[in-house]
Amino acid sequence: MTGEPTAPRYIVDxxxxxxxxxxxLARAGWTTREGxxxxxTTWDVTDAKLVLFGRVADSDTAELAVLAAARGAGVVAMSDVASDVGRALLADLTRIGPVSTDPDAPVAGESGDGGAGSGPQLAPEQRALLERLAGGETIAAAAAAEFLSLRTANRRIAEAREVLGVRTTREAVLAYLRIRKDS
Structure with missing residues (x-):
């Protein structure tokens, strides 16, 4: 995940x-497909720059959307986040990475204001890891404290670096501290 954009994840009404x-997304180079x-057969579809979309009204469809996101596909789900299915979908997708419920939020690969305005959207796991790193813990200790494997923690931190627009973990921690101070 070094220079590749993170697969976009949206839940819209x-x-x-x-x-x-x-x-x-299509203008930014993503291929869209319904369902x-x-x-x-390949598990990781990140390089395909594929975005799947559709209505999510039941737990089976939500499960498919989460699995697709876990495999590296982007997801645009039409669901009511106030419903049980919508809340569960949002929670599950957030565990994978940032999710936007704002259809006007910038998409990966789209030129924009560089994250100005509402600021970068870090997933709760990313914030928790960066908080622990800011407190002086190692990545391994932060991963264990958050009940994550070291590999998953490293992925979440890499995604956070991308969201924050920085190259190193140290820069990500400093950017996180600035964001935390401003809010």
Missing amino acids: GGAEATSVLRR FALPE
């Missing part, structure tokens, strides 16, 4: 918002 996000099933 309806078709108009999904269409807006999908158009912007969340991934028939490819």
Whole structure:
């Protein structure tokens, strides 16, 4: 995940918002496909720059969307985040990385204001890891304290570096501390 954009993850209310996000993703070079099933034999589809989309109204469809995101596909899910299914979907996708419920949020690969305004959207796991690193813990200790494998913790920190627009973990911790101070 060094220079590759993180697969976008959106949960929006309806078709108009999904269409807006999908158009912007297509302009940024992502391939969009309806439905969340991934028939490819290769587990990691990150390099395909594939975004799957559709309505998520039940737990089976939510499960497929989460699995697709875990395999590296982008996801644009139409679901009510106030519903049980929508809340569960948001929680599960957030464990993988940042999720936007704002259809106007910048998409990966799209030029924008560089994260100004509302600031970068770090996932709770990313914030927890950066908080522990800021407190002086090692990545291994932070991973253990957050009940994550070292490999997953390193992935979350790499995603946080990308979201924050920095190259090193030290820079990510410093950027996180600035964000925390400002909020």
